[in-house]
Amino acid sequence: MLLGKVVGTVVSTKKESTLDGSTFLLVRGMDLEGKDTSTLVVAVDAVGAGVGEVVLYASGSSARQTEVTKDRPVDATIMAIVDQLEVGGKLKYVK
Amino acid sequence: MLLGKVVGTVVSTKKESTLDGSTFLLVRGMDLEGKDTSTLVVAVDAVGAGVGEVVLYASGSSARQTEVTKDRPVDATIMAIVDQLEVGGKLKYVK
Amino acid sequence: MLLGKVVGTVVSTKKESTLDGSTFLLVRGMDLEGKDTSTLVVAVDAVGAGVGEVVLYASGSSARQTEVTKDRPVDATIMAIVDQLEVGGKLKYVK
Amino acid sequence: MLLGKVVGTVVSTKKESTLDGSTFLLVRGMDLEGKDTSTLVVAVDAVGAGVGEVVLYASGSSARQTEVTKDRPVDATIMAIVDQLEVGGKLKYVK
Amino acid sequence: MLLGKVVGTVVSTKKESTLDGSTFLLVRGMDLEGKDTSTLVVAVDAVGAGVGEVVLYASGSSARQTEVTKDRPVDATIMAIVDQLEVGGKLKYVK
Numbered sequence: 001m002l003l004g005k006v007v008g009t010v011v012s013t014k015k016e017s018t019l020d021g022s023t024f025l026l027v028r029g030m031d032l033e034g035k036d037t038s039t040l041v042v043a044v045d046a047v048g049a050g051v052g053e054v055v056l057y058a059s060g061s062s063a064r065q066t067e068v069t070k071d072r073p074v075d076a077t078i079m080a081i082v083d084q085l086e087v088g089g090k091l092k093y094v095k
Numbered sequence: 096m097l098l099g100k101v102v103g104t105v106v107s108t109k110k111e112s113t114l115d116g117s118t119f120l121l122v123r124g125m126d127l128e129g130k131d132t133s134t135l136v137v138a139v140d141a142v143g144a145g146v147g148e149v150v151l152y153a154s155g156s157s158a159r160q161t162e163v164t165k166d167r168p169v170d171a172t173i174m175a176i177v178d179q180l181e182v183g184g185k186l187k188y189v190k
Numbered sequence: 191m192l193l194g195k196v197v198g199t200v201v202s203t204k205k206e207s208t209l210d211g212s213t214f215l216l217v218r219g220m221d222l223e224g225k226d227t228s229t230l231v232v233a234v235d236a237v238g239a240g241v242g243e244v245v246l247y248a249s250g251s252s253a254r255q256t257e258v259t260k261d262r263p264v265d266a267t268i269m270a271i272v273d274q275l276e277v278g279g280k281l282k283y284v285k
Numbered sequence: 286m287l288l289g290k291v292v293g294t295v296v297s298t299k300k301e302s303t304l305d306g307s308t309f310l311l312v313r314g315m316d317l318e319g320k321d322t323s324t325l326v327v328a329v330d331a332v333g334a335g336v337g338e339v340v341l342y343a344s345g346s347s348a349r350q351t352e353v354t355k356d357r358p359v360d361a362t363i364m365a366i367v368d369q370l371e372v373g374g375k376l377k378y379v380k
Numbered sequence: 381m382l383l384g385k386v387v388g389t390v391v392s393t394k395k396e397s398t399l400d401g402s403t404f405l406l407v408r409g410m411d412l413e414g415k416d417t418s419t420l421v422v423a424v425d426a427v428g429a430g431v432g433e434v435v436l437y438a439s440g441s442s443a444r445q446t447e448v449t450k451d452r453p454v455d456a457t458i459m460a461i462v463d464q465l466e467v468g469g470k471l472k473y474v475k
Contacts, residue, residue, distance in 0.1 A: 001309070001327040001360060003295075008127075008182035010098075012151065014142055015175035016161055024096070024151070024175070026127070026182060031325065032293075032311070040126065042096040042151050046358075047299055056297065056309070056327050061156045061251075061346045061441075062360035066301055073141070073174045075157035076096060079358045080300035080309070087293035087311060103222075103277035105193075107246065109237055110270035111256055119191070119246070119270070121222070121277060135221065137191040137246050146278075156251045156346075156441075168236070168269045170252035171191060198412075198467035200383075202436065204427055205460035206446055214381070214436070214460070216412070216467060230411065232381040232436050241468075251346075251441045263426070263459045265442035266381060286404070286422040286456060288390075316420065317388075317406070331453070332394055341392065341404070341422050346441045347455035351396055364453045365395035365404070372388035372406060373431075 001056040001079070002039070005030045006049050010042055018072045025049065025078065027057055032085065032092050043076040044069055054093060056080040096151040096174070097134070100125045101144050105137055113167045120144065120173065122152055127180065127187050138171040139164055149188060151175040191246040191269070192229070195220045196239050200232055208262045215239065215268065217247055222275065222282050233266040234259055244283060246270040286341040287324070288367070290315045291334055295327055303357045310334065310363065312342055317370065317377050328361040329354055339378060341365040381436040382419070383462070385410045386429050390422055398452045405429065405458065407437055412465065412472050423456040424449055434473060436460040 010024035022044045029039030043057045046066045055078045057063075063077040064070055085093040105119035117139045124134030138152045141161045150173045152158075158172040159165055180188040198216035212234045219229030233247045236256045245268045247253075253267040254260055275283040293311035307329045314324030328342045331351045340363045342348075348362040349355055370378040388406035402424045409419030423437045426446045435458045437443075443457040444450055465473040 003325065003327060008180060008187070010151065010175075010177055011179040011181070012175040012177050014178075015151075016141055018160070019174065026180070040098065042098060046301055056295065056300075058358045058360045059345075060154075060360055062349060062358050064157060064160070065303070065349070065356055065358040071160055073153045073157050073160040073172060074096070075153045075155055077358060079304065080295075080297040082295055082297050083299075084296040085293060085311070086296070092293070103275060103282070105246065105270075105272055106274035106276070107270040107272050109273075110246075111236055113255070114269065121275070135193065137193060155249075159252060159255070166255055168248045168252050168255040168267060169191070170248045170250055198465060198472070200436065200460075200462055201464040201466070202460040202462050204463075205436075206426055208445070209459065216465070230383065232383060250439075254442060254445070261445055263438045263442050263445040263457060264381070265438045265440055286454070288420065288422060331396055341390065341395075343453045343455045344440075345455055347444060347453050350398070350444070350451055350453040362453060364399065365390075365392040367390055367392050368394075369391035370388060370406070371391070377388070 001058050003030050004028055004055055004057055006051050006053050006055060016073055032087055034093060041076045043078045044074045045078045047078055047081055049078045049081050054082040096153050098125050099123055099150055099152055101146050101148050101150060111168055127182055136171045138173045139169045140173045142173055142176055144173045144176050149177040191248050193220050194218055194245055194247055196241050196243050196245060206263055222277055231266045233268045234264045235268045237268055237271055239268045239271050244272040286343050288315050289313055289340055289342055291336050291338050291340060301358055317372055319378060326361045328363045329359045330363045332363055332366055334363045334366050339367040381438050383410050384408055384435055384437055386431050386433050386435060396453055412467055414473060421456045423458045424454045425458045427458055427461055429458045429461050434462040
């Protein structure tokens with residue numbers, strides 16, 4: 001999984017019918033110092049994440065292993081909201 | 096999924112027979128400022144997207160989870176046309 | 191799928207037995223101006239492509255969705271020969 | 286698989302229910318000289334790896350081929366702890 | 381598949397039990413001039429490749445389509461030893 005921060009939302013009315021009701025969130029990659037990376041993905045939310053939260057998202061076929069995304073054309077799913085990141089014995093991030 | 100803009104079309108007469116009838120669109124990656132990225136993919140269209148539209152496309156096996164692409168050698172499928180992008184409370188893109 | 195140009199061939203006598211008879215082609219990534227990119231893959235040919243031709247190739251599990259590559263350890267398959275690329279109303283490439 | 290070093294841990298209480306009980310480790314990519322690369326992933330641990338250890342992790346659907354990760358939305362799994370790396374007849378790393 | 385050169389070996393005693401007996405080889409990416417690229421993967425060997433040999437390896441789920449790797453958490457498998465690379469009518473590499 002990759003670390004990211006939810007930075008926004010995508011609205012789409014014309015989409016694959018199996019995606020009706022899905023929430024599309026813009027996720028910016030984040031490094032261990034809390035800085036943005038160049039990575040930008042649109043992920044379906046499976047855990048009730050909101051803008052500003054630090055999350056883990058799964059990519060590829062693994063993104064479809066949730067009830068929300070099963071058998072749907074989804075290749076990125078937020079599947080955890082991060083509470084803490086600990087690196088070298090120090091807390092790098094606390095929600 | 097990744098954000099992109101449809102910039103053109105690909106014509107191919109000699110192709111895998113299961114792809115007869117598929118529309119191949121050239122999709123250029125797009126950042127949140129609306130600028131092109133270096134990413135260029137050829138995606139099959141599942142939602143009636145046209146040149147100039149901002150879209151979301153799914154990659155890998157997820158690209159095959161639509162009626163149009165099921166069991167076909169397709170690794171990129173446009174599955175939503177973007178109406179709005181909202182970042183930090185501001186509309187970054189409106190169709 | 192990605193755009194590429196067939197630039198050469200690979201000969202291998204010692205290989206997975208399920209790959210006997212497969213043709214391995216060297217494919218160099220190509221941008222919309224016809225220039226090489228840094229991408230280099232070895233793809234199995236499913237459509238009779240030859241050196242010098244511009245092609246589309248599928249990657250990952252999608253590369254196995256053809257008769258030639260089904261259930262084989264192949265992660266890149268040429269599945270279309272490009273006749274035309276049209277961008278912004280202009281023909282960027284004609285075979 | 287890719288080579289990496291476990292550098293930290295991720296705590297998450299709100300996550301996909303199938304991930305309850307999984308250990309999320311921060312893994313930094315490592316080159317053959319033992320230096321960090323820019324790669325950073327969050328992997329589920331299948332072998333009891335700890336912070337500071339050099340590991341191999343599998344990505345994508347292959348990450349789900351363990352008892353711990355089967356049918357779960359996991360796209361990176363640590364599946365080996367490295368004891369030795371030998372390159373050009375020399376030991377580059379010994380645990 | 382990607383082109384690479386076997387540069388070393390990895391020893392691991394603590395690993396996923398389904399990987400017991402697998403040979404882990406360090407593979408460095410190679411370009412058409414025979415130069416190293418920055419790519420470094422650890423691949424399971426399916427064809428008896430040795431250090432110094434030029435090989436093709438498959439990634440992702442395709443890496444599991446061999447007897448040696450089926451249903452195992454392996455995302456990179458060497459599935460051919462290269463005898464010759466021919467580019468533009470010239471032999472770029474001969475074993």
